[in-house]
Amino acid sequence: MKGSTKLTSVKVLDRLYKDFRVKSLSEDFTLQKLVNRSIHKFLTDEDYQLNIKHHHDLKVSGSRF
Numbered sequence: 001m002k003g004s005t006k007l008t009s010v011k012v013l014d015r016l017y018k019d020f021r022v023k024s025l026s027e028d029f030t031l032q033k034l035v036n037r038s039i040h041k042f043l044t045d046e047d048y049q050l051n052i053k054h055h056h057d058l059k060v061s062g063s064r065f
Contacts, residue, residue, distance in 0.1 A: 013058060020034075038052075
């Protein structure tokens with residue numbers, strides 16, 4: 001997809017990132033793809049938005065995870 005992009009940085013939980021890397025390498029799926037698709041789905045799918053907003057299974061480590 002061509003278009004303008006925004007360079008940003010985010011903190012992710014270390015264990016989640018490591019697990020994602022292992023799984024994504026075998027499936028050829030990048031963090032960039034995940035983030036772009038998740039943002040699009042969040043903006044266009046109300047059920048997904050509610051699901052994400054009410055997901056509380058992450059451990060807080062001083063940031064707003």
